[in-house]
């Protein structure tokens with residue numbers, strides 16, 4: 001079983017789930033087995049304004065642990081990430097980062113701001 005722990009920068013209570021990556025997809029948005037797919041499929045909300053199609057940055061997550069258990073970022077993902085507020089060297093798009101390791105132990109942080117929220121506050 002793989003494990004993912006979700007920490008929210010806004011102070012919401014963190015969540016941890018265990019899942020079998022081989023059972024993906026868990027729902028219909030994002031790449032099958034991606035962070036977004038796993039979270040939504042287990043009742044954990046993650047913004048995904050473009051429906052998991054690598055066309056926004058609202059699913060931006062910062063990987064604190066287990067980045068080597070995730071698929072490599074594509075050029076398209078890298079280009080989109082460049083627009084994400086609060087970009088870090090371990091930032092990924094949740095809808096594109098596929099959990100490839102059956103025993104993955106991943107920790108992610110959901111940033112406080114996404115593009116949606118930033119533009120709404122202007």
Ligand code: FES
Pocket residue numbers: 047048049050051052053054055056057058059080093094095096
């Ligand atoms: S949901 Fe839009 S890029 Fe991931």
